[in-house]
Amino acid sequence: MVESSVEHFLDILASKEPAPGGGAASALVGAVGAAFLSMVANLTVGKEKYKESEAMIEELLKKVSMFQKELTDLIEEDTNAFNKVSEVLKMPKNTEAEKAKRKEKMQEALKYATQVPVGIMEKTVEVLRLHERALGRTNQSALSDTGVSALCLKTALEGAWLNVKVNLTGITDKDFVKTQEEKAQKLLDEGTMLADKVYKAVLQGL
């Protein structure tokens, strides 16, 4: 899917096919956010003015391009997770045995469809931590790009969280629900705080 053209990808999103869904779109927007932090870092490296930060920024670049790749992979993985749920919905439910099998498979599919957007949240928070560390140490002429990156990462985080929330409503394993809910809430709180901090610093600097 990520081999499709941007134009075609948008048309697939717009179609009545429910996949790719909100998790995949969130992963894409997160990947845009990561890519944009890379651009800002790339515009910083080699500049005399930012020589002191050079080693840190080069380290950041390695990490952020890894996260960009992982978020891009999560576009596909979320779509796979979504398709697994759709497959279970097509399973027969005529006998008690079929019903039990279908129920069991649905629980598995929903757990997977929850863990993928939790993974998207983890990656966006990782990128936001790098953002915070780089604050004030990257090329100031790319300040608005830093802001756009933080905005994208926040939307990816909140969008993935909506998908965690919606999938958890169908899961009966209370321990799993509690663990994932707490994990997602922590990521949401930390990531939102970091994104808002970066955005605020950008606004003050413009």
Place this chain on the structure above:
Amino acid sequence: MVESSVEHFLDILASKEPAPGGGAASALVGAVGAAFLSMVANLTVGKEKYKESEAMIEELLKKVSMFQKELTDLIEEDTNAFNKVSEVLKMPKNTEAEKAKRKEKMQEALKYATQVPVGIMEKTVEVLRLHERALGRTNQSALSDTGVSALCLKTALEGAWLNVKVNLTGITDKDFVKTQEEKAQKLLDEGTMLADKVYKAVLQGL
């Protein structure tokens, strides 16, 4: 550029080439938001439960796919606008005449580079108005997708606004600055209000 694969487009964004910049990324995220509203509408049309809204949703679909197309075009247009500024930066400035010519061309280029993100803001607000009108009248099983769409449109709006702001700082024509600033602020206020309203409704419904 929008003919590139998603993967390749992300790598172009991440590179040290300053274009595509924040306006283009905002237009892309806005196009994702528009595409996602289309998906939600496509998942509503033809469903017995939403028959009353059918005509309205079909009308919305036509409009939103037009806005998706326009936002996709704005990815390229913002990059063109950015490149025009870069070209002026390369103009000679040895004589007084050259300096004056360069200054004049820079003002033109910056005005264009402001108007493109203002256009991105206009389109995202148009899509958000459609969102508000469709609230509660689209397929409720795609509620989280409605939320992701609103989040993307808000980020596109705020991201484009950062780019308006940064380009306005270099423009000497006070009337132009005042007009565009007021226009952008109005769009930001209306769009933020609409996006927050949709997102809040989604959260309550999940």
